[in-house]
Amino acid sequence: MIANKITYIVSVALLLATFVFTANAAALAAAAALIAMPVITVAACRSSVALLKLGFELPRSCIVNAPLALRITLDRPLMFRGRVELSFSVYNQLTGTRTVCPVSLAPAMGRPATFELELDSTVCGAHTITLDTARLVDEMGFMSLALEDADFHGLFTVYPEILDIQVDPHQSSSAGLEGTSYDPHRSGQDASEVFDVRPYHEGDAVKSIHWKLSTRFDDVLVREASRPQDHAIGVLFGAFACHFEQSSRSEVLSAVLGFTASISLALMRQGYHHVVVAAPEGPLSAYPVDDRRSFNKMLDALTATPLGPAHPTSNEQYARLMAAKGISKTVLVTAGVDEQVYIDLGRLTDLSVLHVSDSVESYSIERGANYIITHCPVSSDSARMKSLEL
16 A cells, blocks of 8 residues: 555656646646545545445354355445455464454455455364454555444354264272262253153153053153263363463364363263363363263363363362262373373372373373373374274
């Protein structure tokens, strides 16, 4: 735009000089037209601000590294040429990073135009995207007006790739895999314990009908399954900000989140009620998983919970959570290696560690003082790993 202004000033100066030295009327007319151009352009710009329309369309989610774009629809008046300058900020709630995305659009006149702004999908997490500024700029750059009515705030989530695996959770003889008590206020999926008997609703399974009571009360009654209150397996999401200070390690973060989700989904499918635990700065966050709905809720929470700065210096919070939930088996998925942390956790619980690293090329299993650690490469896929011993 500076070049346009320089060209304009030089052109006016040359035309005025030509008129002064040659008394050429055409040069004077051309100079007058050029001098009047900014006034006309500014007037057109001001009249177009109220008529210009912006629209936005954003997908709600994608898998990591999949194409993702914000679609921008712009319709402007026929008489105005120029461009629209937009600035978006994108904030990743998981990593706490913010990026600014400037956009300059120059659509054709008189008809709607669609543009796509490619968004970064290489880092997992729940992202918020906000339109910070929107300005209408004339073709010569004389005038820049804010689009006061332009507003956009969206949310999209980049989910990890989830592997289709089977898990084999080995536990000590004293560790159980099922809840020992049940939620007195909510039903669940454990059909071995009756939560309540209620009238039949359309869609209820036939096998849930209580035939004896239905005959007695002359009404179709069904058993509601109970919700286990204790979850004997704990899956620790051990990703911390100190592990990902370099942006190049975003694939490691995606892999840690992906392994955590894959293990949880496999446990849920195989009938193991469990709890996924995250350690943000402050109290631990625990998410019981016993069906697909609770799994989805857990994964949404993990992607939106800011990473803690580092592994907690004390396991006191987790010890209290273990007592409250009846956890006797713990699976820690992490990107860092800290033997002392493993030993301290192993004193509290039957511990298996999944160490995810970009420096590991193949799977390997080691036995520590009181834990088992499996080293997993970042480039894992379901074709290379079908089962996992915990």
